[in-house]
Amino acid sequence: MLRNLLLVLVLLLPLSMMAQSEEVRRRLQRADSVRRVADSVIAGRYRDSRHYDTLYIRRPPTRWTIKLRANVSGASLRVGSIKKYSENHGHIQKDVKGTIAIAANYMGIGAGLALNPGKLLGKKNYTDIEFNLNSYSNRYGFDIVFSKADNYSGTFRLDGTEHDVERKMIKMEMLNINAYYAFNGRRFSFPAAFTQSYLQVHSAGSWLVGVSFMGCVTKLHDTDIAHFDNARVYLGNFSVGGGYGYNLVTRHRWLFHLSALPTLVVINRNNMKVEDGDKTRSPFSFPDFILTERAAVVHDFTDNWFASGTLVMNNSIFGKPDKLFMGFNKWRVRIALGRRL
Numbered sequence: 001m002l003r004n005l006l007l008v009l010v011l012l013l014p015l016s017m018m019a020q021s022e023e024v025r026r027r028l029q030r031a032d033s034v035r036r037v038a039d040s041v042i043a044g045r046y047r048d049s050r051h052y053d054t055l056y057i058r059r060p061p062t063r064w065t066i067k068l069r070a071n072v073s074g075a076s077l078r079v080g081s082i083k084k085y086s087e088n089h090g091h092i093q094k095d096v097k098g099t100i101a102i103a104a105n106y107m108g109i110g111a112g113l114a115l116n117p118g119k120l121l122g123k124k125n126y127t128d129i130e131f132n133l134n135s136y137s138n139r140y141g142f143d144i145v146f147s148k149a150d151n152y153s154g155t156f157r158l159d160g161t162e163h164d165v166e167r168k169m170i171k172m173e174m175l176n177i178n179a180y181y182a183f184n185g186r187r188f189s190f191p192a193a194f195t196q197s198y199l200q201v202h203s204a205g206s207w208l209v210g211v212s213f214m215g216c217v218t219k220l221h222d223t224d225i226a227h228f229d230n231a232r233v234y235l236g237n238f239s240v241g242g243g244y245g246y247n248l249v250t251r252h253r254w255l256f257h258l259s260a261l262p263t264l265v266v267i268n269r270n271n272m273k274v275e276d277g278d279k280t281r282s283p284f285s286f287p288d289f290i291l292t293e294r295a296a297v298v299h300d301f302t303d304n305w306f307a308s309g310t311l312v313m314n315n316s317i318f319g320k321p322d323k324l325f326m327g328f329n330k331w332r333v334r335i336a337l338g339r340r341l
Contacts, residue, residue, distance in 0.1 A: 046107040052138055056187035058199045062304070064341035065105040065196060071114065072098045073130060073332040075147065075174070079156075082321045092154030092165050094147075094172075097128060103336075108197055132332070136194050139185035143292075143312060145176045145330065156225065163225050171219045176314050176330055178292045180210040180261060188247060193257035193296035194310050196338060200255055205246035212239045212263045212290040214316045216328065231274045235328075237316065239263035239290045253300035261292045270318065291315040304340045309333070 047059060074096045080089030103112030128149035135141050150171040156163045182188055184206030192200035216235040245259030265288035296310040312332050319325035 051186065052189070052198075053186045056200065056202050056204050057138065057189045057192065058201055060197075060199060060340050062340040063107050065110075065338055066341065067103045067105075067196075067336045067338040069101045069103060069112075069334055069336040070098065071101060071332065071334050072096060073147075073330075075149075075172075075328070075330045077152075077329075078327045079325070081324050083323070087160045088158055088324075090154065090156035090158075090165075092152045092156075092170065094128065094149050095151040097130060105195070105197060110195075134194070136191040137185075138182065138189045138191065138198065140179065140181045141190055142177065142179040145314075145332070146174070147330070148173045158225065163223065165223065169220060169223050171221075173217045174328075174330065175213070175215040177213040178210065178261070178290075178314065179212075180208050180292075182206040182208055182245065188245065190245070190257075193247060193255060193298060193308075194294070196298065196306060196308060200247045200249055203247060203249045205244060208243045208245055208259065208261050210241060210243070210261045210263060210292070212241075212261075212292060212314075213237070214239075214290055214314070214328070231272065233272045234270065235316075235318070236267075236269035237265045237288060237290065237318070238267040239265040239288075243292075245294070255296070255298040257294065257296035257298075259294045263290050263292075264288075265290065265318075288318045289316075291317070306338050306340075308336045308338065 049059070074094055076091065076093035078089075078091050081087075097116075099114040099116050101112050101114035103110060128147065128151055130148075131144075131146045133142075133144040148171075151167050152165065152170045152172060153167050154165050156165060180190070182190065184204065187202075187204040188206035189198045189200050189204075192198040214235065214237045216233075218233040218235075220231045220233075241261060241263030243259065243261035245257070245261075248256040248258075250256070268288065291314070293313045293315070294311065296308065298306060298308045300306045310333070314328075314330045316328040317325065318327075
């Protein structure tokens with residue numbers, strides 16, 4: 001009886017394996033079919049040229065773009081009064097941060113991985129956090145930058161007395177959001193300069209409109225500065241404005257980009273709280289400004305190899321120079337070597 005049962009199992013085993021193999025094959029076929037449909041949809045959308053003039057803007061003929069990128073960023077703050085500059089002014093800046101990243105883009109869909117060399121080498125002074133989200137299209141785009149750092153240092157001069165600001169005395173969390181709309185998106189391409197997902201074939205420019213938001217929470221402690229120990233300063237500003245951008249295409253496959261988008265603050269929620277006192281509105285008044293400047297250089301060595309360098313800078317200017325002004329500066333530089341596949 002046992003021998004007969006074993007014989008039946010031996011005979012059925014190949015049939016079971018064949019059935020499983022057939023099921024695996026069908027699943028692989030379905031997955032491949034879904035992949036082909038998704039790839040066709042992505043490719044159709046990527047190659048759709050109805051929204052831009054192909055005499056000025058084109059898509060790269062390849063599907064993949066791989067980039068090795070170095071990122072460097074920094075921030076600083078200036079305060080003061082022009083009338084009493086010798087008595088009241090200050091300047092602090094954050095440690096410059098550098099990362100190395102590799103990014104891959106498949107027909108407009110991309111992802112990247114960044115590493116901090118300082119942390120890899122075991123340096124403990126790299127304590128700041130920075131998050132960047134960028135999206136650029138020919139018509140519109142945005143930058144979102146969040147940073148959190150306690151490695152600011154510098155000096156303040158208050159009522160004629162100079163005070164040193166050391167690391168850990170100031171903790172600052174900052175959120176910058178900038179968005180643009182390009183009127184001449186059919187012929188002028190931001191992504192050609194900043195993401196290389198388009199090619200700018202001939203020079204073109206465009207008027208821009210945009211909005212900006214700058215939010216910042218600054219906490220001071222153990223500063224030994226009278227009336228400014230355990231202080232909290234909050235800045236919340238929303239602005240609208242317009243500017244201009246231009247892509248210059250020269251011989252030998254060079255592209256130069258320059259744009260400026262100044263915006264006027266229309267909503268201001270700045271306030272300050274010192275030690276155990278009540279929250280008070282900061283002494284800033286209309287007009288305040290947030291400016292976004294961008295620059296880029298792209299060089300195509302061949303149809304597949306290219307190099308790029310980009311700069312994005314945000315300047316927030318609040319207050320009146322003759323009384324009290326405050327200026328924030330946030331910048332990021334990216335240098336990349338890329339290959340299209």
